[in-house]
Amino acid sequence: MSDLTPFGKYFLPGPTEVPHDVLRAMVRPVMGHRSSEVSELMGEMQGRLSKLFVTERPVLVSTSSATGMMEAAITNLTRKRVLCLSCGAFSHRFYDIAQATGRGADVLQAEWGQPNRPEALREALASAAGTYDLVTVVHSESSTGVLNPLADLAAVAHEFDDVLIAVDTVSSLAGAPVLTDEWALDFVLTGSQKALAIPPGLAFAAASERAMDRAREVENRGFYFDLLKFEKNLTERRQTPNTPAVSLLFALDHQLRSLLAEGLEARWARHAAMAERTYRWVDELAGRTGEDYRVLAPEGYRSPCVTSIMVPEGRTGPEVMGAAARHGFTIATGYGKLKETSFRIGHMGEHTLAELEELLQALDGEL
Numbered sequence: 001m002s003d004l005t006p007f008g009k010y011f012l013p014g015p016t017e018v019p020h021d022v023l024r025a026m027v028r029p030v031m032g033h034r035s036s037e038v039s040e041l042m043g044e045m046q047g048r049l050s051k052l053f054v055t056e057r058p059v060l061v062s063t064s065s066a067t068g069m070m071e072a073a074i075t076n077l078t079r080k081r082v083l084c085l086s087c088g089a090f091s092h093r094f095y096d097i098a099q100a101t102g103r104g105a106d107v108l109q110a111e112w113g114q115p116n117r118p119e120a121l122r123e124a125l126a127s128a129a130g131t132y133d134l135v136t137v138v139h140s141e142s143s144t145g146v147l148n149p150l151a152d153l154a155a156v157a158h159e160f161d162d163v164l165i166a167v168d169t170v171s172s173l174a175g176a177p178v179l180t181d182e183w184a185l186d187f188v189l190t191g192s193q194k195a196l197a198i199p200p201g202l203a204f205a206a207a208s209e210r211a212m213d214r215a216r217e218v219e220n221r222g223f224y225f226d227l228l229k230f231e232k233n234l235t236e237r238r239q240t241p242n243t244p245a246v247s248l249l250f251a252l253d254h255q256l257r258s259l260l261a262e263g264l265e266a267r268w269a270r271h272a273a274m275a276e277r278t279y280r281w282v283d284e285l286a287g288r289t290g291e292d293y294r295v296l297a298p299e300g301y302r303s304p305c306v307t308s309i310m311v312p313e314g315r316t317g318p319e320v321m322g323a324a325a326r327h328g329f330t331i332a333t334g335y336g337k338l339k340e341t342s343f344r345i346g347h348m349g350e351h352t353l354a355e356l357e358e359l360l361q362a363l364d365g366e367l
């Protein structure tokens with residue numbers, strides 16, 4: 001335990017900093033995954049996971065990174081063609097998965113830094129009536145800091161018969177409202193290492209009854225990510241299809257308790273406050289230096305969990321990252337094609353406004 005670094009310096013938009021008590025919760029003997037202890041643990045966690053996903057549905061637990069559950073969405077939920085809403089690197093991944101697994105797919109592209117618009121989705125679905133039976137979307141696009149208007153996009157998808165909507169909430173769930181049942185989201189997936197602040201290695205998904213019915217109609221669902229197997233194991237014996245990362249389940253159990261003790265609404269508010277502070281800081285920085293620093297995502301479409309900040313000419317993303325590092329802080333450069341022209345601050349998980357303030361002050365001294 002002696003080599004644990006002090007908490008509050010690591011602001012990557014994933015993996016996020018894991019609190020020491022969560023790390024310590026993993027230091028327990030492993031147990032057999034067909035044991036009654038595992039069933040008990042999994043069963044107990046179900047209630048809390050459902051609260052977290054704001055759903056009445058079971059929450060499937062996968063030992064994989066979140067991309068595994070993205071693949072499950074594609075391989076289980078389409079028998080016709082999938083329309084992938086893309087506005088950055090992660091949302092585009094659904095399309096790449098569809099290509100790799102031989103599913104017919106098209107991309108509806110929004111410019112990087114812009115959200116996917118409900119009107120554009122309606123037009124695409126209407127003009128190709130009957131073509132698509134699945135829409136994929138990323139809620140919080142971690143490569144740009146955009147928050148998509150999820151409830152509205154889901155409502156549009158449901159205007160069309162036979163169209164399901166699968167949502168990547170990897171960097172939003174537990175940091176921003178995701179109302180699975182109220183918004184009628186058919187498949188909501190997330191990973192352990194972003195706003196949940198658990199180490200990497202687990203993925204979670206809630207599938208609607210419609211989604212499970214769809215999976216039953218799809219023949220080649222694959223083996224490891226067959227949703228029917230996940231649901232059968234969970235409902236019949238509160239277990240997983242294969243050996244789960246048991247140590248991570250201990251971390252999850254511990255973190256679910258703290259998370260619900262804080263309260264979902266309080267947690268959403270804490271994330272919103274950190275995001276607002278970051279936007280204000282960017283404005284102050286631009287004002288003070290007279291240089292063109294700005295938040296990439298437009299107002300009203302900004303993720304409370306990650307902010308992407310464009311740097312003025314003469315500065316680079318890696319340079320700002322280096323400046324933070326001189327003060328012991330870790331932040332990220334821009335993602336992919338935005339690497340040089342932007343940097344990103346992940347303000348999610350267990351971070352507080354006070355820790356964020358220290359980071360921003362350190363950057364102020366450098367910029």
Ligand SMILES: *Cc1c(COP(=O)(O)O)cnc(C)c1O
Pocket residue numbers: 014065066067068090138140141142168169170171191194
């Ligand atoms: C990190 C991230 C992913 C990928 O998650 P893995 O756990 O690395 O598979 C997918 N989508 C979004 C929005 C992410 O932020």
